[in-house]
Amino acid sequence: MTSLLYIERKSTIHKIDPRAKLLFAPLFSISLFFVDNAFILALLFILFALFSLDAMGLKAFSKTMLLIAPIVLLLFLMSPLEERGGVPLLEIGSLVILTHEAIDKVLIVSLRFILISLAFAILIRSVKERDIIKSLRWFRLPYSSCLCLSLIFRFIPYVASLYESIRMSLSMRLREGKRGYKAIPFLIALIINSFKMVPSFSSSLEERGFGRNGRREAKMGFSLLSGVEVILSVTIPILIVIFL
Amino acid sequence: MLNIKGLSFSYQDGPLIFRNLNLEIGENKRVLIIAPPNSGKTTLSKILTGSALYYDKGHLEGSVEFDGKDLNELDIPERMGYVARTSQNTDEMLVFSTLFDDLEFESESLALDEREKNERKARALSLFGMEGFLETPFSEESGGEKKRAGLCEIFFISPKLYVLDEPFDDLSIYWRERLKEAILNENASFLVLGSHYLGVYDGLFDEIWRLDNGELFKYSKEPLPAYIEDIKSECSHTLRCENLFLKRNGRDGKSGFSLDVPHFEIKSGDKVVLMGENGSGKSTLSKVICGLIKNAKGSVELDGVSLDNKERRRSISYIMQNPFENLYMPTVLDELKTVFQGKIGKREEERIESVSKLFSLNLEDEVYKLSYGKAKMLQVAIFYLLDRDFVIFDEIDNALTYDESLRCIRLFLERGDGILVITHDEVFSTLVNGASLLIEDGRLK
Incomplete structure (x- = not known):
């Protein structure tokens, strides 16, 4: 069963104003590049892991971590080869394979990557798609850009559920080999069915009134915080991270 | 106006x-x-x-x-x-x-x-x-x-x-x-x-x-087509399902749906009609029988031999609602050829030719330009060529006329298959003229 990205929970993170979270995620990501201490990043990781567990539960948290694991692994394998200067920890003949500095660097890079991923994962798991759009419009993002994002939010789970239907449907007629089914028929059917939906979706959008009445305004409906409070609630933790 | x-x-x-x-x-x-x-x-x-x-x-x-x-x-x-x-x-x-x-x-x-x-x-x-x-x-x-x-x-x-x-x-x-x-x-x-x-x-x-x-x-109301008469099957296969059970949680992790079917049986030549409310579990039951849902409990036996999920997918035909999800080749001919896994001789060509006529298909037609109804006919034709002993039709009467739907079912019955038809249409269910089953909240009545 395919679900949307948002997870319904009553966590502390869920209660925070969506605009604050939307602003926090990118600013926090940028602020991480001012932190060059692996220990502090590790502490932040523990903190964010706890927030994530609270906001999305163990299952979704594990899924997120599994999703980024290959990239982290790749960083651990490749980065040390680029940083050869410093105190050598592993050498083969005259070739320095691993240094203390390389380990430090790879830890910093990996932890930054994990933290950025978690910050955005918490955002999309704890804010409804429509609230993300509303928040973006509150930040004066053009309506058409917000609409594109809405459609992406609609299309991702649609394509996922379409794939599931195609997988079931085709597995009833295709022969399964030792390594499972060949991927090509599934992908072709998925691509064609997805592309077929594009003109239908876009004409439906107009049939449902997109382009009518010129300018469209959605009701913001945010009552948790004022604009100033949103900005403050974001900048204070970011500044703390930077000064750490 | x-x-x-x-x-x-x-x-x-x-x-x-x-x-x-x-x-x-x-x-x-x-x-x-x-x-x-x-x-x-x-x-x-x-x-x-x-x-x-x-x-x-x-x-x-x-x-x-x-x-x-x-x-x-x-x-x-x-x-x-x-x-x-x-x-x-x-x-x-x-x-x-x-x-x-x-x-x-x-x-x-x-x-x-x-x-x-x-x-x-x-x-x-x-x-x-x-x-x-x-x-x-x-x-x-x-x-x-x-x-x-x-x-x-x-x-x-x-x-x-x-x-x-x-x-x-x-x-x-x-x-x-x-x-x-x-x-x-x-x-x-x-x-x-x-x-x-x-x-x-x-x-x-x-x-x-x-x-x-x-x-x-x-429009003048036309008489309904003739109902499907009982056709004696020369085959004697039995598909038996015992203690099928599946539980699914809702998004909130609490509410959900459970399928609980202690016994279900269908024999060669049988026509069984399955009806029920939207979301009552008709398609879920079909998917469990066909081995499309992995974590379902219970057994499905063909002539007394228990089938795993992979064997069920090979032994039963399930004609799903949206035909386009089942089609991926450029032309009707290409789609029908896939049934033979690339081994196309004169005999296979003749079969394709005759099946295309049976289902009123034009072999040169491009698949993705077919209407919904035609695509459905092609989907049925593919499963007809696959020649399995049991067939599930999931709302075949949508987008096809009664005549066409009944003709499709009759073709499978004439060669001795056991048929399960899912429909919401009482008239169509009468025309299929088979044993009627009702499913309510995942339970078969």
Whole structure:
């Protein structure tokens, strides 16, 4: 069963104003590049892991971590080869394979990557798609850009559920080999069915009134915080991270 | 009042779909057009909303007026206040992720104030029992629930003319009656498009037309086709299911659905009809039987031998609702050839030729230009060639005429297969003339 990205929970993170979270995620990501201490990043990781567990539960948290694991692994394998200067920890003949500095660097890079991923994962798991759009419009993002994002939010789970239907449907007629089914028929059917939906979706959008009445305004409906409070609630933790 | 005068239409390089078509739909009148698959129902509905030539090129002649206003002069969005449609393929008209978002968007389009929006929303939701589905992602809804969501939206928009393309498909008997009631009580004009006459249409329409070769003729109720007679099978296979059980949690992790079928059996030559409410578990049961759901408990045996999921997928045919999800090759011929896994000799070619004739298919036709009905016939033809002993038809009567649907079922029965037919149509279930089963909340009765 395919679900949307948002997870319904009553966590502390869920209660925070969506605009604050939307602003926090990118600013926090940028602020991480001012932190060059692996220990502090590790502490932040523990903190964010706890927030994530609270906001999305163990299952979704594990899924997120599994999703980024290959990239982290790749960083651990490749980065040390680029940083050869410093105190050598592993050498083969005259070739320095691993240094203390390389380990430090790879830890910093990996932890930054994990933290950025978690910050955005918490955002999309704890804010409804429509609230993300509303928040973006509150930040004066053009309506058409917000609409594109809405459609992406609609299309991702649609394509996922379409794939599931195609997988079931085709597995009833295709022969399964030792390594499972060949991927090509599934992908072709998925691509064609997805592309077929594009003109239908876009004409439906107009049939449902997109382009009518010129300018469209959605009701913001945010009552948790004022604009100033949103900005403050974001900048204070970011500044703390930077000064750490 | 809708006034279509001298409408002729063809897509670029395509045949003429409508030929000098004339139709009037008066204020608060309800008109039904019965048209076989591939005859231009969807195109007609798109001409009315202006989206027929949205991406495709074509040639349109004649006028489409509503209350004296030439609709062809209006952009698609501006027509919304006059005419709105629902599509046969519900997915393409559900624009955002949830019903809540769609209704908000439509409310903005119509510039409704808060009070008006809430009133319309409450009314539309209660008409189709969708109060609890506002926040449910469309991708998690069953076919019937999505259909009701689509209907909910059009009743929320409340246009002067409702164009409903196969609106009763996918709906259970209860919701068909509710839709009929909603149409009767609505202060608006309706154009309903259907591939065959349904019992629920009785007493609903002021006029009924038949669309044939691009022209409209007065519809006279035709006698129902002959029901399927019992055919003695020369095969003697038995498909037995014991203690099938599946539990699924809802999005909140608490509510959910459970399928619990202690015993189900079907033999060669049997015709079994399975009916039930939307979301009652008809398709889930079929998927469990066919080995498409991994974590289901219980056993499925063929002639006393227990089958694992992989063996079930090879032994049973399951003809799902959306044919396009089952098709991936460029032409009809290519699709039929896939059944033989590349081993095509003279005998196989002859089989393909004869099966294409049986199912009225043109081997050179491009698959993705086929109408929904034709694609369905191709899907059935593929499973016919696969030649398995048991077949599940999931709402085959949607988009096909009774004649065509019954012909397909009869062809499988004639060679001795055991058939399970899922339908919402009582008349069709009578015509299949088999043992009837009812499923309620995942339990077989």
